[in-house]
Amino acid sequence: MTTFFIPGLGAEPHIVERAYLDMRTRVELELGSRPSTRRIAKLWTRRGSMDCITEVGTPDPLSGGIVLAIFDMGERRPFVVWRRPDGGIPTGIREVLGNSAYSVVEFDP
Secondary structure, three states: OOOOOOOOOOOOHHHHHHHHHHHHHHHHHHHOOOOOOOOEEEEEEEEOOEEEEEEOOOEOOOOOOEEEEEEEOOOOOOEEEEEEOOOOOOOOEEEEOOOOOOEEEEOOO
16 A cells, blocks of 8 residues: 655645645535545546556556546546646646546555
């Protein structure tokens, strides 16, 4: 298992927690519902016509850019991947995925 982190923010817990709270709030405002409290490290799912693993801290397998966070919007609701595109927008891009996954790996509690 892996300790919770957001790539590029260092190890200061209060900075990481504040950034995560800001991201969660933004997802809630955009989608109209609050993400679950699960902190997802890795998601194995079908995206488009391809099975792939999306993991925090690694490049997004379809779009490139580093995955910063993965949010679970709840039962029968989509997952949301927040990534920082290569050389792109510093605030990141959010992509809404489907609501099913083959496997979900959470960060250590």
